[in-house]
Amino acid sequence: MYTNRFSTFLSFVRKECYHIFRDRWTTIILLIMPVLMIILFGFAISTEVKNAHIVVLDPSQDAATHAIVNKLATSEYFTIDRYVYDLKEIDALFKKDKIGMCIVFSERFYENMMHSGDAHIQLIADGSDPNYAYTLTQYATALISTYQQENLFQNIKLPYQIQTDIKMLYNPTLKGAYNTVPGVLGMVLMLICAMMTSISIAREKEMGNMEILLVSPLKPITIILSKTVPYIILSFINFATILLLSVFALKVPIAGSLGLIILISCIFIFVSLALGLLISTLVNTQMVAMLISGVVLMFPVILLSGMIFPVESMGVFFQWLAKILPANWYIAAIRKVMIQGLGITSVVKEIIVLLSMAVVLIAVSIKKFKVRIE
Amino acid sequence: MYKETHTHEEHLSIVAQGLTKRFGSFTAVDNISFNVKKGEIFGFLGANGAGKTTAMKMLCGLSKPTSGNATVAGFDVSTQSEQIKKNIGYMSQKFALYEDLKVWENMRLYAGIYGLNDNEIKSRTDEILQQLDFQNERNTLVKALPLGWKQKLAFSISIIHQPDIVFLDEPTGGVDPAARRQFWELIYQTADKGITVTRTTHYMDEAEYCNRICILVDGKIVALDSPKQLKETYSAQNIDEVFRLLARKAIRNQ
16 A cells, blocks of 8 residues: 555656646746846846956056056956056046056055055046946955955055955955855745745646545645655756856855755745645635745845845835745855855754744645645 | 445445535535435536535535535445545546646546556556547547547546546536537446446536436425436426426525
8 A cells, every 4th residue: 555655646746747847838947947047147137347447557567566467467357458657548548438447556656565555556437337336446446455465464554444344255356146146046946846836736726636636535745745846856956056057157156064055945945835835725726826926925035135135225114024035034044154154053043934934834734725625 | 345334225325314514604505315326327406506516525525514424335424535535436527637648647647546556557548548439549648639538538537446436516518519428428338337427417408317316406405306207297398497497496696
């Protein structure tokens, strides 16, 4: 009897896979979507700059200025366009819209730096595009600070202080991808587990299959488990895709323990499945299931997770709303572990919150499911 | 398999006594009693909301009666719903086949649910495909089949595990008269094999094909007899007339 039941379960899982893979568009969307999201949020919607052309005005031409220029040139953010010898040339170059920034060193830079501490660097950027200009100067400042730290440390006072911004610490060049990867992970797992599970159960109801299954000797728990298994597998595939893309394409390293990231993701997948299950007990059609998961789950995650707009600058109501979204807790935990490289002790709170959400959601949906059968 | 049987009721598939279902103050099914013989085609006839579906749900073990009791295939609906589920088949008007599964995959899936082993599944599948003359459609996706074919397939699948009783809830909705006639032929073949067929319908002409029909009005049985006998009793031309005569007394909104 046991093996019999298990083979029934397997044939159900297989059936669910047919639903996914026999519909070409479903397959394409489910497998390609995470890749698109990473590309979209990682490259397209990004404030970060690559290979901006800069101009150098260096009357000193000494060891220090060469080292700093070299540091900028070897980073992937800047390309040295040319050297100029007069400030007047710069204006013309900016007007021709060819360069992003100009770096101007003071005279006898190295000598002054070592003795009087009175060496200056001026960064000139095109303020007509404030975001771009701000980003460029931030990058350059960060790189110069690094040079300062590495080489000179003590008795020198460059006009730049070491930044104490947390983002600078773990993300020295303000790479957008550091913020994007945890966000996309949260979104994709939520989408696959909650949305797809609720839609696929709603489909059984809409087509009348659920009625037949409830009249059959099959246990409701078998029906539900077999419907979730393919989406669990799918979300692991997506999870791996996103991590690989982020490490190799976006160059976001995994700073913390991979095992911990997987553990947190498993808990989150569980929460999302429970949420999908709850939605499916409330609705009867695929359309409504899709709308509810889209409007209630996706938009808040995109808008309130801090991926695009910082939550700290929102009103109290939205901050509260952001707190009850499971995805936000997940994204916060992943940020801590993956980007900041923190251990399990620093994400205990997130894990507890996610686990309690899972318990509550499962309890409510089981209750709802039973009521419906009766 | 061990089955609890009552010797004097051995030829009966369904025995209902005072079966009642209330939802709050609303009485959906009001104290109905009837017997259905083995191999009989038994029809529940009634307007929407008359209690047909609720009565059927109680007999399938999906819904517990508020009072009264019933046995289906020898099992008590209140306490032995798991055993009942193994011994009945069910088909609704939605047909409930998986559209993106092939014909044989649908068969295998449902057969597996009822615990048939691989050999049984294979022989039943071949048997059904032959009976329906569907041999060429074995590997066709169900969504590519015409509606009438889907209906016949859905019915055959609902009895793939050879249950004692099959419940059909408005199974002929939306199909043309020719397909309905073919479907009835299939029902007769099934009943000849000793499987009891219980069905609900609101097509009056279809009611004539049943061995006996039970007319429900406001959750109560107002008539129960063979179509021929009912027409005689109410001196009517057809069942439609009988039904109009009886349903006139209905209080409940449709």
